[in-house]
Amino acid sequence: MVSRRILLVALASGLAGAPLAAFAEGDDHPKPAPRKPAPRPRPAAAQGAPAPRSTVNEYPKPAETHAPEIIINPDEALGRLKHGNAIFARGGASMALPSWARINELSNGQKPFAIIVGCSDSRVPPELVFDCTLGELFVVRVAGSTVSREGLGSILYAVEHLGAPLIVVLGHTKCGAVGAAVDVVTKHSHLHGALFDMALPIIPAVLEAQAKSPADLQDAAIRQNVRITAERLKSADHILADRLASGRLKIVSACYSLSTAQVEFNI
Incomplete structure (x- = not known):
């Protein structure tokens, strides 16, 4: 029977030489330098035509630039959102x-x-609803348009570090999360685990709306929910409060209509 060492030596001599066999046996020899594959010949270019590019790296890349400083006040920001939604609502986005x-x-x-x-x-994707593009909106989304502790941190980051001058708490008609909270209040529906946690912050808005005996409790609760959230944000952190007081920040609520594609702002 052929010994393992002889077999390794025979295989190694045919593939990469003696050092590979010695390394397989545990001898302390350095690995041979990897061989560089021979370059592939390029097809000859047609007469008068440029040579074809063979790799993605050969395509030109845009020159590096720095993001321009955007200086805009809260009212101008709100005007841009209103204008963008008007474009979207008429189908011209x-x-x-x-x-x-x-x-x-x-x-x-x-x-x-x-x-x-x-x-x-x-x-209700905000970038489409307001006819915006990459880099224009900082979006915090959760079912029911509520704000958790983590959500507040995201908002503070965008205000303090990115300089965003406007916060819009955006609800929408026929919101299922608000509908679930309405069912908890009016029908004593049982929501398990995280679903109840989702609906819980919305219940105060449902109770406040219910006290006014509206014709459509779900719709009234949707609008009350975003109003309450916007009002709470105004005093949720001293950074937001200070910027509101100095006029550098505006916080408003709004509601998007699924049937008309229009956003109604509460200012």
Whole structure:
């Protein structure tokens, strides 16, 4: 029977030489330097035509730039959102993808002009609703448009470090999360685990709306919920309170209509 050492030596001599066999046996020899593959010949270019590029790395890349400083006051930011929604509601929203120049510009920093605290509902994407593009909105979304401790931290980051001058708490008609909270109050529905945790912050808005005996309790609770959230944000942290007092920040609530695509702002 052929010994393991002889077999290794025979295999190694045919593949990479004696050092590989010695390394397999545990001898302290350095590995041979890897061989560089021979370059592949390029096909000859047609006469008068440029030679084809063979790798992605050979394509030109946009020059690196720095994100420009955006200086905008809260009222101007609100006006941009209103204008963008008017475009979206009449079916004229731009669906063009951002250019490579824009993507590269944003790789160096961001300056969103507004923070949108919205619902996770797939029918209400803020960038589309307000006809905005990459880098313009800082979005915090959770079902029911509520704000957790983590959500507040995200908002503070966008205000303090990114300079966003506007916060919009955006609800929408026929919100399922608010509907679930309404069922808990009026039908004593049982929600298990995290679903109850989702509905719990909305229940005060349902109770306040219910006290006014509205014709449509769910719709009234949706609007009351975003109003309460916006009001609580105004005193949730001294950074927000200070910027509100100095006029550098505005916090408003709003409601998006699924049927008309229009946003109604509460100012």
